[in-house]
Amino acid sequence: MPHPCLSCGACCAHFRVSFHWSETDPALGGPVPVALTEPLRTHERAMRGTSQARPRCIALDAQIGRYSRCTIHPQRPSACRDVExxxxxxxxxxxxxxxxxxxxxxxxxxxxxxxIGQVQGDPLPA
Ligand code: SF4
Ligand code: SF4
Structure with a gap:
């Protein structure tokens, strides 16, 4: 049975995804592609598409409830990694x-x- 997140994607189309700007700075080890983000508050950026009234992250490739994939999975922000x-x-x-x-x-x-057997760590796309 596939991981439930792979047929969901709801959290990537529901919350504003914000994080410290340093997560977009390669010089500081930040992995998130800055072009996919926008400024938020003084020290924060947000994934594009998630600040709008009906959020949907720009990095999400999904039909919610059918299939879902984070196109920057290894580079996603900490806020996404934290959602279990x-x-x-x-x-x-x-x-x-x-x-x-x-x-x-x-x-x-x-x-x-x-x-599913052994619990998979670090799933898509949360
Ligand atoms: S963590 Fe996100 S993608 Fe995974 S099942 Fe929950 S809402 Fe869906
Ligand atoms: S896991 Fe990926 S697609 Fe989902 S909100 Fe985070 S960056 Fe966007």
């Missing part, structure tokens, strides 16, 4: 639940992980 799919590590994830419900998807349950 619900119950992937045995813990609830209110952010995951909120995003899925907002897109008409049911919150994940423990059953979503049955058959």
């Amino acid at each position: 799919a619900a119950w992937e590590s045995g813990r609830p994830s209110p952010q995951c639940d909120r995003a899925r419900v907002a897109h008409g998807l049911p919150p994940l349950t423990m059953d979503a992980w049955a058959g």
